[in-house]
Amino acid sequence: GNSVTQMEGPVTLSEEAFLTINCTYTATGYPSLFWYVQYPGEGLQLLLKATKADDKGSNKGFEATYRKETTSFHLEKGSVQVSDSAVYFCAHGGGSQGNLIFGKGTKLSVKP
């Protein structure tokens, strides 16, 4: 069935470190892929997306590439900041784009 698997957290990094959060998915067809972020005390918000194979989504220094051959959409950032501390969720559109399937989330803590 449709699912999303992301690396378990929490992930703790020092400021300016490189970040990778792994995400793999199973789906029927080739759905759009998303990363959502939940900052402390705030609602989920879309961070970036990719709609087809080899697309790269990017925003706020974060990037993720839609890899059809490995069914992956890993999130990366070259230099994290304390303000990036949040919970990150990988998601895909499943069989119908309006119905998102989320991973369990990965909590990131960045220390100064």
Add this chain to the structure above:
Amino acid sequence: DAGVTQSPTHLIKTRGQQVTLRCSPKSGHDTVSWYQQALGQGPQFIFQYYEEEERQRGNFPDRFSGHQFPNYSSELNVNALLLGDSALYLCASSLDVNTGELFFGEGSRLTVL
């Protein structure tokens, strides 16, 4: 421009009771979806409303029902509450039924005792 607003923010109920949660979508959005987020888990899709009709439904029992009003606001109703219904209930709005670009509210935290 107000984003997605939900009420109440927190509530406590006992088993067997019924609860109604409310959501106002972001201005200009006509599609509303509801998600359940258990502690330590990702959100799970409950259903989606568009033009006052349920368009899609996830794997939730009939105890979960909803409604959308002409002004696009929405309600989520849960009957015969179970302990396992304790969760954060998220409302999300969007411009289109087929987009995954959702705008989420901060949620309603339901505790069932």
